[in-house]
Every structure is written in structure tokens, then in C-alpha cells.
Amino acid sequence: MGGTAPPGGGDRWAMEARGLGKRYGRKWALRDCSFRLPAGAICGLVGSNGAGKSTLLSLAARLTRPTTGGLSLFGTAVTEDEVLARCAYLAQDKPLFPRFTVEETLRMGAELNPRWDRAVAERIVRSGPVPMGDRVGTLSGGQRSRLALALAFGKRPELLLLDEPMAELDPLSQHEIAGLLMAEAAEQGTTVLMSSHQLADVATMCDHLLAVADGRVRLAGAIDELLDAHRLVTGAYLVDGVPPEIARHTVVESRTTGRQFTALIRRQGPVEGDWRATEPSLEEVLLGYLRSPGTPPLLTADAQVTDEHEGEVAA
Amino acid sequence: MSATVTTGTGNEATGEGGKQPPRVLRGMAWLVWRQHRVAFLACLLLTAAGVANMLWERAATRDFLKNPRPGALAVDVAGLFANSSYDSAYQDGAWLVTCLPLAVGVFLGAPLIAGDLERGTLKLVTTQSMTRRHWLTVKVAAAALVTLVCSVALSAVYTWWWRPAHDLVNTGRWTDGVVFDTTGPMPVAMALLNLAVGIAAGVLVRRVLPAMALTFAFGFFVLGWLWDGVRLLPFTPRVITNPVEQGQPPVPEGGARFDNWTVDAHGGLHGFGTCFNEHTPADCRTNQGIVAERLDYFGFDQMNTMQWVDAGILLAVTVLIAGLTLGWVRKRSL
Amino acid sequence: MVEFRIDRQSGMAAYLQIVQQVQEALRLGILAEGDQLPTAASVARNTKLNPNTTLKAYRELEHLGLVEPRPGVGTFVSAVPARTRSLADSPLRGELSDWMRRACAAGLDWDDVSALVTAARAEHYPTA
Numbered sequence: 089m090g091g092t093a094p095p096g097g098g099d100r101w102a103m104e105a106r107g108l109g110k111r112y113g114r115k116w117a118l119r120d121c122s123f124r125l126p127a128g129a130i131c132g133l134v135g136s137n138g139a140g141k142s143t144l145l146s147l148a149a150r151l152t153r154p155t156t157g158g159l160s161l162f163g164t165a166v167t168e169d170e171v172l173a174r175c176a177y178l179a180q181d182k183p184l185f186p187r188f189t190v191e192e193t194l195r196m197g198a199e200l201n202p203r204w205d206r207a208v209a210e211r212i213v214r215s216g217p218v219p220m221g222d223r224v225g226t227l228s229g230g231q232r233s234r235l236a237l238a239l240a241f242g243k244r245p246e247l248l249l250l251d252e253p254m255a256e257l258d259p260l261s262q263h264e265i266a267g268l269l270m271a272e273a274a275e276q277g278t279t280v281l282m283s284s285h286q287l288a289d290v291a292t293m294c295d296h297l298l299a300v301a302d303g304r305v306r307l308a309g310a311i312d313e314l315l316d317a318h319r320l321v322t323g324a325y326l327v328d329g330v331p332p333e334i335a336r337h338t339v340v341e342s343r344t345t346g347r348q349f350t351a352l353i354r355r356q357g358p359v360e361g362d363w364r365a366t367e368p369s370l371e372e373v374l375l376g377y378l379r380s381p382g383t384p385p386l387l388t389a390d391a392q393v394t395d396e397h398e399g400e401v402a403a
Numbered sequence: 404m405s406a407t408v409t410t411g412t413g414n415e416a417t418g419e420g421g422k423q424p425p426r427v428l429r430g431m432a433w434l435v436w437r438q439h440r441v442a443f444l445a446c447l448l449l450t451a452a453g454v455a456n457m458l459w460e461r462a463a464t465r466d467f468l469k470n471p472r473p474g475a476l477a478v479d480v481a482g483l484f485a486n487s488s489y490d491s492a493y494q495d496g497a498w499l500v501t502c503l504p505l506a507v508g509v510f511l512g513a514p515l516i517a518g519d520l521e522r523g524t525l526k527l528v529t530t531q532s533m534t535r536r537h538w539l540t541v542k543v544a545a546a547a548l549v550t551l552v553c554s555v556a557l558s559a560v561y562t563w564w565w566r567p568a569h570d571l572v573n574t575g576r577w578t579d580g581v582v583f584d585t586t587g588p589m590p591v592a593m594a595l596l597n598l599a600v601g602i603a604a605g606v607l608v609r610r611v612l613p614a615m616a617l618t619f620a621f622g623f624f625v626l627g628w629l630w631d632g633v634r635l636l637p638f639t640p641r642v643i644t645n646p647v648e649q650g651q652p653p654v655p656e657g658g659a660r661f662d663n664w665t666v667d668a669h670g671g672l673h674g675f676g677t678c679f680n681e682h683t684p685a686d687c688r689t690n691q692g693i694v695a696e697r698l699d700y701f702g703f704d705q706m707n708t709m710q711w712v713d714a715g716i717l718l719a720v721t722v723l724i725a726g727l728t729l730g731w732v733r734k735r736s737l
Numbered sequence: 738m739v740e741f742r743i744d745r746q747s748g749m750a751a752y753l754q755i756v757q758q759v760q761e762a763l764r765l766g767i768l769a770e771g772d773q774l775p776t777a778a779s780v781a782r783n784t785k786l787n788p789n790t791t792l793k794a795y796r797e798l799e800h801l802g803l804v805e806p807r808p809g810v811g812t813f814v815s816a817v818p819a820r821t822r823s824l825a826d827s828p829l830r831g832e833l834s835d836w837m838r839r840a841c842a843a844g845l846d847w848d849d850v851s852a853l854v855t856a857a858r859a860e861h862y863p864t865a
Contacts, residue, residue, distance in 0.1 A: 112736070130787050149530050152736035173532040183523030185438060192437060199433045200531035243532065263785060270781030274788030288745050295789045366859060369748065 099162050102127040102247050102279035103148060106393055107157030109303075110143050117143040119303040120157070122393045125281060125296065127162070127246070129310075130273060132290035133283040134374060135300040141283040142180070144300065145249045148281070149177035161247055173203060176245035180252045182236040186225030190218055190235060194242065201243045208276070209242030212268065230261030237265065241272050248273065250282035254289060266293060291370045296391075299374055306377045309388025311370060317386065318354055318376075320368040323361075325349040333361035340376040340383045352376040354386060431533055431541040438518075442511050443549050449506075450553040453499050454560050460492045461564040468567050484571040493565065493572045500561050500585040504593035505622040507550050512601015513614035515546055516732065520609040526737055539729055546598060554594035562586040569703070570657055578659040578701055580631055587707065592714035596721040597622050603728040635661070637716070638709050640699040647688060651675070651696050657703030664699070667692040738775060739767055743784045751786055755794035756801075763803065763817050774804060774812040 103125040110118040118140040125131055133141050146152045147159055150166055161171045184193055190213060198204045213220070216234045218227065227235065233253070240248055253269065254262045270293060273280050281298070284290050290297065297314060299307040307314055321334060325344045334342070334351055337359070342351035352368055359365040368376075377383060428436050436443070467489055484490055519525035529535045565572055565586055573582050584593060600621050605614040640661040643652040647665070654660050663675035665688075675696070678687035688694075701709070739762045743751050762768040774795065777788035795812045798804045805815040840850050 169534050177530040179526045181523055183527045185524055196434055199430050200533050202532055266785035267782040270785050271778040274778040274781050292751055293785055293787050295787050
């Protein structure tokens with residue numbers, strides 16, 4: 089958990105992308121992405137469909153290779169075979185062998201993973217409860233998800249990559265699976281990167297955010313810091329255009345309704361003048377950035393790729 | 404308190420050993436066996452049944468071949484054989500050996516990777532702690548091993564059964580596919596090629612059923628039909644030339660006729676039927692200058708080499724297809 | 738032991754909701770000195786709340802001197818706040834009461850007063 093965060097060095101960053109790009113045919117699914125994800129974070133990966141979320145997860149899970157740049161997990165390039173054991177991946181449709189029994193599925197986990205933790209996997213399955221002898225093909229969506237998560241956590245990964253883990257689940261299963269995910273991540277100290285369309289879920293489950301649009305990073309960093317960097321300002325609309333006190337800041341988006349002027353701004357110092365400034369919600373910030381492709385991306389200090397590592401090598 | 408502790412450890416004990424069957428296969432080998440055991444077992448059992456059947460038929464044929472009719476002429480033996488039920492038994496055996504490569508390609512090769520692509524389980528397996536390379540190696544090696552065992556067994560037994568009757572089966576024409584492709588190393592090479600084609604088709608179309616159809620089409624049209632025209636191309640037949648008066652030279656014992664010609668004084672070749680239907684064939688031949696009749700044939704002693712060369716060609720194609728496919732699977736995006 | 742309820746529509750940061758709910762439980766006597774707070778993992782299981790958020794709330798409570806972590810065991814209530822009464826007796830309360838009376842006399846209704854209080858509070862407690 090928080091207290092057991094690994095010390096500095098390569099292990100401090102669960103994921104680090106430098107100039108990462110992926111092209112399918114002529115289309116760039118991901119382009120020039122550079123960011124960091126600190127170890128121990130539970131990070132929401134958000135963005136529109138086709139923005140590059142699944143591509144990023146696929147790159148980290150070694151299902152596909154980057155066209156440009158590099159991606160490293162805990163300081164090790166994804167091209168190295170050893171990252172396989174440190175990271176678990178759950179595809180959106182949670183593929184499993186339908187004719188295997190639950191027990192055989194867990195045996196597969198044991199056979200293919202040297203660090204397999206049988207106790208953890210069986211605890212997750214049994215608390216479902218998912219009967220050990222049942223065929224996977226006969227399980228409900230929630231039970232399948234539970235089994236897939238058991239397989240992922242049984243691997244004892246340091247990084248867990250989830251592609252829309254809660255999509256297509258009924259509300260009860262969604263709640264159960266989300267709770268399971270959070271509790272196991274807390275107990276094992278797993279770093280989690282999960283893509284999701286449910287902003288409410290992201291807001292409660294995640295402490296970090298990675299927003300992508302059009303294959304590029306728009307927001308990255310701790311959610312608290314990202315929200316604190318922004319203000320939603322409201323006031324009377326007296327002059328044409330953006331009022332000068334507001335224009336000093338980076339205006340993400342603004343609109344006027346009658347005599348009311350509302351803007352989402354990235355603060356450069358305190359907001360002066362006769363403005364009502366409140367901290368925006370995650371949804372407001374996120375939608376603002378996704379709607380305004382012209383606004384420069386924001387990466388908090390934690391999420392920025394610096395050259396400290398290379399500096400160390402040189403020194 | 405102590406009771407819960409005891410049951411806890413008790414459960415673990417029964418879970419660890421006890422009821423679970425012993426682990427014979429481990430790691431990826433276990434997964435590949437578990438995933439494809441129905442197909443693997445079906446292939447092995449059908450082969451076993453085929454082998455048993457052929458051994459039984461061989462015992463029956465042996466008595467006939469040893470003692471067809473004491474003192475009978477070779478021509479009579481051939482007639483007896485053709486009219487007996489043994490001929491059709493050989494045909495059934497050959498059919499079985501011909502079907503094996505098709506079955507291997509369609510039921511073992513096509514679903515091997517297409518199944519994982521279709522269900523998405525490739526993403527599951529290749530994101531465990533083992534590399535995609537390792538997964539591919541074990542999977543393809545297992546399928547190749549089963550193919551090898553089945554085809555070697557069937558071919559060995561059929562060849563053993565066929566050899567003593569080689570001049571009788573298919574009236575001794577061993578250059579036909581029904582003999583040439585069902586004996587010696589040929590069924591093994593054919594089966595491996597079909598396996599590779601099946602795997603490649605599966606990777607290409609990513610769906611099991613279309614891949615099976617494609618593989619079947621390949622086995623049927625390319626190996627069953629196109630191959631008929633290619634089989635003998637690399638080889639030079641032996642030649643016997645007779646003066647025209649002696650008629651066509653007879654095919655030497657065990658040999659297989661390849662072609663017949665008529666030859667003029669300059670060595671020019673004419674169709675063997677030239678002047679055949681004329682009223683006065685002798686005049687016609689004189690007019691055309693034909694002086695000799697020629698036979699092109701393959702001697703039985705050539706058969707072994709020819710089969711190994713052809714098998715080598717098929718295996719080279721197999722390795723090429725398999726190499727391209729596996730190299731692509733290793734690198735492609737999933 | 739207490740169970741937390743996270744209201745995702747309230748707009749209040751989740752860790753503050755936990756802080757508030759612990760304080761309330763202490764005031765109501767649901768939690769007493771020496772009681773253990775639920776672990777981050779169990780809060781996560783029941784409310785799907787990020788464990789780091791729970792830990793942040795517990796650190797805040799530790800800061801307030803209400804709980805103390807015992808490494809390897811959990812987080813325990815160390816003191817019950819005695820501020821509730823002193824807050825009621827403080828001069829601030831009287832001043833606010835005076836202000837409310839004047840607002841009432843000036844004809845402001847409930848919503849006006851709420852808007853003013855919220856605005857004034859936001860001015861002085863920007864991050865809350």
C-alpha cells in the first residue's frame with residue numbers, strides 16, 4: 089500500500105513512455121506519448137473510443153509492438169521477456185477457455201506463471217462463489233470476470249492492465265468486481281492502469297488519471313493535483329471576449345450564457361477580480377480537455393518524463 | 404480456533420495432493436494438451452484403428468500372395484488378384500492413408516491458432532509469464548509430433564503390407580498417386596505440409612471454419628490434383644528402344660510405364676499411335692521414316708529415391724510456409 | 738467498527754467524507770477510544786473506494802489527533818474529540834447567530850443566506 093511504495097530508481101515508475109507511437113497502416117493510433125505512472129498508483133485511462141486507450145494497454149501487455157519510441161515497465165523495456173511476469177493484462181471481453189473447468193483455468197495460471205499464488209487466486213474464486221468444477225462456458229458474466237481477475241491476481245503482478253473491466257456487467261457484478269479489484273490491489277500493492285468510460289468509477293477508484301485524445305496524452309497525473317490546478321470561474325459578462333483577469337490564465341474552454349460568463353481555467357496564480365472560483369469536478373476538467381484540442385496538455389510533475397535517469401548514467 | 408486451523412491445513416493438504424491426478428505434463432505442454440486433447444486423441448485413435456485394420460488385412464493377403472495358385476503364371480496371379488477382395492482392401496488402405504494428411508490439416512492445423520484468435524484466448528495465453536515464441540514452439544511442436552506419429556505409423560504399416568504385392572496393386576503402376584503418395588516417406592511429408600497449410604490458413608483468416616474449408620480445398624485441389632502433374636517432373640525415366648518390327652518393348656518387371664514413342668531414323672520422336680490406325684501401317688511407317696519403338700519407364704529400384712526427393716520438396720515447402728507463418732504470428736499485433 | 742458510505746454525487750472529496758463520518762461516529766459514540774477503523778482493503782471491497790483515498794483520510798484524522806496507526810495491525814481511535822461543546826460555547830457561534838438575525842431582518846430568505854455562507858466559506862476555505 090502507500091507505505092510500501094518502492095524506493096527510487098527504475099522501480100519508482102510503474103510505467104514510463106518516451107515518444108511512444110503506434111501506427112496501424114496509415115493511421116496513428118498513438119503518437120508521441122511521453123508520460124510516467126508512479127508505482128502504487130491506481131490510474132484511470134480515459135478518452136473517447138478510438139483515442140488510443142486499448143492500443144496503449146496492448147503495447148504495455150506486449151500484444152503489439154511500438155512503431156516509435158519506447159515503453160518501460162518498472163525500468164525494464166517492454167521488449168524484454170522478463171516484464172511478462174511482472175504485469176498482468178485483462179482484455180475487455182475477458183477471454184477464457186470455455187471448455188475448461190474453473191479448476192483447470194486456475195491450473196493454467198499455475199502452469200504458466202512461476203510466481204503463481206494459488207491461495208490468492210482460490211480465495212478470489214471462492215468468495216464469488218464460483219464453483220470449482222463448473223465449465224467456464226456456463227458461468228455468468230460476473231463469475232467470468234471474477235475468474236479472470238483471480239487469474240490476473242494469482243500471477244502476483246506488480247502492474248495490472250485492465251481494458252474496460254466493468255463494461256457489460258450488471259450493476260451488482262460491477263460493484264462486486266470493482267470492490268474486489270480495489271481490495272486486492274490494496275492488499276498486494278499492485279499498480280493498476282484501467283481504461284474506463286465510467287467517470288464516476290474513475291473518480292472514486294482512481295488516484296491518478298491518464299486522458300488521451302486522438303492518440304495523444306491530454307492529462308496525466310494525480311487527480312487531486314489535476315483538479316487543484318484548475319478553477320471553474322463564473323461571473324458577469326461585461327466586456328466582449330475573454331475578460332482580462334481570466335485571460336491571464338490558460339483558458340481551457342469558456343462560454344457565455346446571456347450575461348453570465350463561465351470558464352474552465354488552468355490557474356496561473358490566484359484568480360483576481362469579482363469572480364466566483366470553484367474547484368471543478370473530474371468530469372468538468374476531463375470534458376473540457378477532450379472538447380478543446382487546442383489547449384496544451386497538462387502533465388503534473390509526477391507524470392512528466394524528465395531526463396534524471398540519463399543524468400545519473402552520465403554522472 | 405484450533406479447529407478452524409486444522410480444517411484450513413486439512414483442506415490445503417487434500418488440495419495439494421490427494422484427489423488431484425498426478426502432473427505428468429507441466430507448463431505450456433499441459434495447456435496445449437488440455438486445449439487440443441480431443442483432436443490429438445482422435446487422430447491417435449483413428450490411426451490405431453487404421454493400423455489394426457491394415458495388420459489384419461495384411462495377414463489375410465499374405466496367405467494369398469504366398470500361395471496364390473501353385474505354379475500359376477504371373478499374368479494369372481494378376482487376374483486372380485484383381486478379381487479378389489484383396490484389391491479393394493488395398494484401395495481402402497490407400498484411401499485411409501490419403502485421408503490422413505487432409506484430416507491433419509483440417510482438424511489439427513486449421514484450428515490450432517485460428518481457435519485462439521477467434522476466441523481471443525491468444526491474448527490470455529500470451530500475457531501470462533511465458534513468451535509468445537515459447538507458446539508457438541510448444542503448440543506447433545505438439546501438433547507436428549502427433550502428425551508425425553500418425554503418419555509414420557500408417558505409412559509404415561501400409562508400405563509393409565503393400566510391398567510384397569507392389570506389382571499387383573493398381574496393376575503395378577506405382578507412379579500413380581494412389582501408390583506413390585501412400586507409401587514410404589510421402590504420407591509423412593504430405594501430412595506435415597497439410598498441417599503447415601492448415602496453421603497458415605488459420606492465421607490468415609482468423610476463423611476456424613473458413614480456415615478448415617481453405618485447408619480442405621488446398622489438400623483436395625493442390626495435393627490431390629495439381630500435384631499429379633508435378634510428382635514425376637523432377638525425374639528422368641529410363642528408355643528402351645526396339646526395332647519397329649519387334650513392336651513395343653515390354654515394361655521390365657516392377658517398372659511403371661511412363662510413355663511410349665515411335666522413333667524415326669533421325670532420332671525424331673512421334674506419338675506412339677502414329678500409323679496405328681492406317682490400313683497399311685508398314686507403308687505409313689516407311690513414309691514417315693519410323694524405324695523404332697521406344698518405351699520410357701521408371702524402374703522399381705528408382706521408386707525409393709523418387710519418393711525421398713519428392714518428400715524433400717514437399718518438406719521444403721512446408722518449412723517455408725511454417726517459417727513465414729510463425730514469424731508473422733510472433734510479430735503481429737493482436 | 739464503522740462502515741463508510743461514499744456519496745458520489747455530493748461533490749465533496751471522498752477522503753473528506755470519511756474524515757467527516759469518523760468524526761460523526763466519534764461524536765455519536767459509535768466509535769470509542771481503542772476501536773479499530775476498517776482497513777483500506779475492506780473499505781475498498783465494500784465501497785470500491787481507492788485504498789489510497791482511505792489512507793489519506795486516516796492520515797488526516799491522525800493529523801487531527803483522533804486516530805493512530807499501529808504498524809502491521811491497523812488504525813485505531815486514540816482520542817475522542819472534546820471540541821463539540823466548546824464549539825457550541827464559542828463566541829463565534831454568537832456572532833454568527835447575530836448575523837443571521839440581521840440577515841433575517843433584512844428580508845433575506847433561506848437560499849440567500851445559504852448562497853452567502855457558501856460564497857464566504859469558499860473565499861476562506863478554498864480547497865474544501
